[in-house]
Amino acid sequence: xxxxxxxxxxxxxxxxxEFSKAGLASSNIKKVLxxxxxxxxxxxxxxxxxxxxxxxxxxxxxxGKITTEISHDKITVTAHDKGNGIExxxxxxxxxxxxxSNEAREMGFGAGMGLPNMKRTSDQFSIESSKGAxxxxxxxxxx
Amino acid sequence: xxxxxxxxxxxxxxxxxxxxxxxxxxxxxSCDLMSDVLAFVDDKVLLLTGLTNLQVIRTAEMLDLxxxxxxxxKKPNEEVCRLAREKKMVxxxxxxxxFEASGMLYKSGLGAIKIEGA
Numbered sequence: 001x002x003x004x005x006x007x008x009x010x011x012x013x014x015x016x017x018e019f020s021k022a023g024l025a026s027s028n029i030k031k032v033l034x035x036x037x038x039x040x041x042x043x044x045x046x047x048x049x050x051x052x053x054x055x056x057x058x059x060x061x062x063x064g065k066i067t068t069e070i071s072h073d074k075i076t077v078t079a080h081d082k083g084n085g086i087e088x089x090x091x092x093x094x095x096x097x098x099x100x101s102n103e104a105r106e107m108g109f110g111a112g113m114g115l116p117n118m119k120r121t122s123d124q125f126s127i128e129s130s131k132g133a134x135x136x137x138x139x140x141x142x143x
Numbered sequence: 144x145x146x147x148x149x150x151x152x153x154x155x156x157x158x159x160x161x162x163x164x165x166x167x168x169x170x171x172x173s174c175d176l177m178s179d180v181l182a183f184v185d186d187k188v189l190l191l192t193g194l195t196n197l198q199v200i201r202t203a204e205m206l207d208l209x210x211x212x213x214x215x216x217k218k219p220n221e222e223v224c225r226l227a228r229e230k231k232m233v234x235x236x237x238x239x240x241x242f243e244a245s246g247m248l249y250k251s252g253l254g255a256i257k258i259e260g261a
Binding site: 047 | 175176177178179180181182192194196197198199201202204205206207
């Protein structure tokens with residue numbers, strides 16, 4: 001891959017309960033990463049994490065945005081929503097734990113694998129949230 | 144296994160991607176939970192599912208997974224098929240249950256995926 005001279009920044013708004021649009025942002029992120037020649041395995045990991053974030057914002061939040069920053073040595077994906085926060089992060093990180101609605105389950109989500117998947121696919125993972133507040137998830141992928 | 148062979152075994156109807164039936168799949172995964180698909184599946188895997196919504200195609204897209212069989216006689220709508228065609232995916236529909244379709248493919252030599260730590 002040709003070395004990137006400057007950081008590329010992509011930002012997408014993700015709407016509350018917009019199930020039909022969920023995945024559009026991640027699809028675009030994937031397209032851009034492929035276009036600039038990032039290794040296919042890394043692209044896939046980023047795509048999975050971005051998509052899980054997008055689904056989480058659609059299912060659980062009041063809406064938010066996904067930001068992707070691509071520099072010469074890493075890709076940073078940040079999912080930032082407008083609330084209503086996670087009461088118990090440790091519980092939310094447990095495989096199989098979910099508070100998703102029936103509508104989300106009918107779409108094939110709500111299996112309690114979203115956050116664990118995001119942590120698994122990224123090289124660095126951090127989450128900030130509390131009940132009633134915004135949630136911010138940051139994932140870093142080394143390239 | 145070639146998709147063409149899977150189609151014969153399952154007596155499947157091709158819903159999208161007729162031109163890609165010479166593609167090969169190395170294993171299959173049967174699941175209605177897209178989060179589990181995202182957690183466990185690699186490319187070159189045939190996905191069997193009873194879900195027919197847009198998120199199945201989006202999930203497959205993120206994984207570079209291009210081949211999907213819909214079971215229990217379910218068929219996705221045109222919007223779903225259109226997105227699949229745009230992504231060069233193969234969609235097939237079968238009348239069998241998820242268990243039956245999986246068993247038919249397994250019996251014919253198509254194996255399961257390996258799950259880390261399981």
